[in-house]
Amino acid sequence: MPDATHAFPHLPNLPGVGYKPQHFSEILADPSPVGWLEIHAENYMGDGGRPIAQLRVLAERFPISVHGVGLSIGGEGRLDSDHLARLKHLCDWLNPASFSEHLAWSTHDSHFFNDLLPLPYTDATLTRVADHIDEVQTVLGRRMLLENPSSYLAFAESTWSETDFLAEIVRRTGCGLLLDVNNVFVSATNLDYAPQGYIDAYPLDAVGEVHLGGHDEDEDDHGAPLLIDSHGREVVDPVWALLDYTLAKSGPKPLLVEWDTDVPDWPVLADEARRAASALTRVLA
Amino acid sequence: MTDQTAFHSGLLNPAAPVPDGLTDAQARPAGWRYGVYRNNVTVSLREALAEGFPSLVGLIGRENFDHVARAYLRQSPPTSPLMMHYGAGLPEFVASLDQLKHLPYLADVARIDVAMRQSYHAADSTGIDATALQTPDEEALLATRFDFAPSMILLRSQWPIGTIWRYTLRGGDKPSGQAEDVLILRAEYDPKPFVLGPGAGDVMQALQNGASFGTAIDQGGEAFDLAALLNLLLSQQAITGLNH
Numbered sequence: 001m002p003d004a005t006h007a008f009p010h011l012p013n014l015p016g017v018g019y020k021p022q023h024f025s026e027i028l029a030d031p032s033p034v035g036w037l038e039i040h041a042e043n044y045m046g047d048g049g050r051p052i053a054q055l056r057v058l059a060e061r062f063p064i065s066v067h068g069v070g071l072s073i074g075g076e077g078r079l080d081s082d083h084l085a086r087l088k089h090l091c092d093w094l095n096p097a098s099f100s101e102h103l104a105w106s107t108h109d110s111h112f113f114n115d116l117l118p119l120p121y122t123d124a125t126l127t128r129v130a131d132h133i134d135e136v137q138t139v140l141g142r143r144m145l146l147e148n149p150s151s152y153l154a155f156a157e158s159t160w161s162e163t164d165f166l167a168e169i170v171r172r173t174g175c176g177l178l179l180d181v182n183n184v185f186v187s188a189t190n191l192d193y194a195p196q197g198y199i200d201a202y203p204l205d206a207v208g209e210v211h212l213g214g215h216d217e218d219e220d221d222h223g224a225p226l227l228i229d230s231h232g233r234e235v236v237d238p239v240w241a242l243l244d245y246t247l248a249k250s251g252p253k254p255l256l257v258e259w260d261t262d263v264p265d266w267p268v269l270a271d272e273a274r275r276a277a278s279a280l281t282r283v284l285a
Numbered sequence: 286m287t288d289q290t291a292f293h294s295g296l297l298n299p300a301a302p303v304p305d306g307l308t309d310a311q312a313r314p315a316g317w318r319y320g321v322y323r324n325n326v327t328v329s330l331r332e333a334l335a336e337g338f339p340s341l342v343g344l345i346g347r348e349n350f351d352h353v354a355r356a357y358l359r360q361s362p363p364t365s366p367l368m369m370h371y372g373a374g375l376p377e378f379v380a381s382l383d384q385l386k387h388l389p390y391l392a393d394v395a396r397i398d399v400a401m402r403q404s405y406h407a408a409d410s411t412g413i414d415a416t417a418l419q420t421p422d423e424e425a426l427l428a429t430r431f432d433f434a435p436s437m438i439l440l441r442s443q444w445p446i447g448t449i450w451r452y453t454l455r456g457g458d459k460p461s462g463q464a465e466d467v468l469i470l471r472a473e474y475d476p477k478p479f480v481l482g483p484g485a486g487d488v489m490q491a492l493q494n495g496a497s498f499g500t501a502i503d504q505g506g507e508a509f510d511l512a513a514l515l516n517l518l519l520s521q522q523a524i525t526g527l528n529h
Contacts, residue, residue, distance in 0.1 A: 115325045
């Protein structure tokens, strides 16, 4: 039985932030710009201690999104059944408003790389990812959202566009999607296409959550811009513009500001959440 | 085809060539674009280790630590997505390095870093009340076995590891040459390392191995201060049950 006494059945169409323990007191004192919180599942898989105690308190006040970063759904091997059981345990006691994971892999030959690694988009990988999502949804007993990656390179063997690949996964598995507009902007820059075209081709009906985050700038071997998804700074203006473009087509969605490295003081993150709130206000106007 | 065996083989090996079949938008070889993944993997694992080993970073400096961490993560990448457990083998790795042989206490101090993290994430528990030990029946008390908090960890060393740990992270008394046993205790959510007095390490080891209270305190020797040890265990909520 879930022990969260206030179960929030879904994420509201409000801004949320990626939860960082250093913001605990300030969020509770004045949660005003934030309507929900997202946690990385793997940080709450210890046996006890402060992380889980804080999460119990937060879950009484906020809808919680559990965002996995280690399941390796795009992996060639079988899903790690121990890890899936840990996710089930977390989702069972917390009863989160949402669970999401990535279109990526991170484990191979039992080695975990702590990064979201890319996969080619082919009939074979589509079948494998869809099978893995079926297994996750069956074990967890809930629908999951799948997030589009940031891409730094392309696979010569890919035969599907990313948007068609995602749409087909949704059709086969019934899962929802987590649309990361910063990842769209990063991938579009790195692989030389128009980010608005990606949004036009993307199955927006399936979106249950939108991510925003900051990126770094680098160059490839030919001097072309290469953006790196770092979650270490403010969201840039072109990504806010892409959010407006997206929301105009999709209608309001739960919006999450991610900031995972060089985590700022709470007022800076709260300002980013307020900016997301104003984007939602614009789409409702 | 670029399977994950090919893709992953170069992630932890900077000398490995970029796998075939990876390109930019113009179908040119990916080059540095693959290097971004290689760099992300190394940096994220290195940062996780640095965060988990504050005293080791303090003792050898960040630059040296990064060299050690890079060698370790290439040899022993994580085998679980739970990064909170990553690095448990680093103290042993440190002990094996010729370049660090002149600092023989390093591995044992690094074990405090590992144990602090393990204690932080251990299951919650409630300590017994001090009155539970106040009984007129001395014989029954001596036959009692203790249950301890899952967050309690005993580390024994021939080096003054507790004093070195504290000196490195908090300043204070300069370490002397004495061996120290350290008991990590977590009364609420913040684990703390306590340097045990003479004989207390032997007593705690016996108690943890399931010896009765009477048998265990016999291990303490003449300088052992029973009142001090009990006071520490009770004040830090470390005894969670009595088995009569």
